[in-house]
Amino acid sequence: MQAIAVWDPLLLSRLYLTVSMNLKRVNRLLLGLIILVDGYIIMAPLVPAITFWWDGRGGTKQRQLTAAVHRAAAPSSVVAAAPQPNHVIIPSMLLDKPILEGLERDTYKILNQGIWRWPTGSTPDKGSNTVLIGHRFTYTQPKGVFYYLNKVKMGDEIGVWWSNKLYTYTVSDVREVPPTETSIEDATPDSRLTIFTCTPLWLPKDRLVVTAKLEANP
């Protein structure tokens, strides 16, 4: 009896109607998902640019950060009154973030948290080459710490608080190099800061490198 009922033409047409109505819903859902995923692919790299414009409007934040770096000019304020975590200030890219320490085996974990000091490189108090690395953009974390590193130009100031002392650097070089050029991480006779991230945004294949020379040593 059941088999006869299934093959009943009326029931079949009803079943077809139900499935096609559901297919319409499913198709609408699929279309929504496509718009969502493709929209994210296109918009995610642009969202941080909008937040940079929003944060930088009026120039207040940049002025505050520049003033924070300029404290090095006044010898009495070079050493922090209160304990300071190790952090880097780059006014031209509105950045004031802590510097994280960690071994190479934790690279991915640390880079997802912020700025990583290359462990085999130097530290500001020891001179030579202090290397800072950070993500520029990832789809899992669109606003990488060095997203705006391309805003940094020659002559810009960079401040690094290290062991409660402020070290001031001036940008002397901005360039792009292939990932194979590891000489940027090498020790140097002069005291310098090397900051690098990936470039270009969507399909990173090179490194964007900013080199800065030490100006004020506390």
Next chain:
Amino acid sequence: MNEKTKFWILLAILALSVALLIYLNHGTNQLFL
């Protein structure tokens, strides 16, 4: 175009979009890049 054909086309586009997102995310997440 009937709904069934539309379904398969949309499903293929969605699969390609997700694959592209995974590919791009992998590219931007490379070590030291």
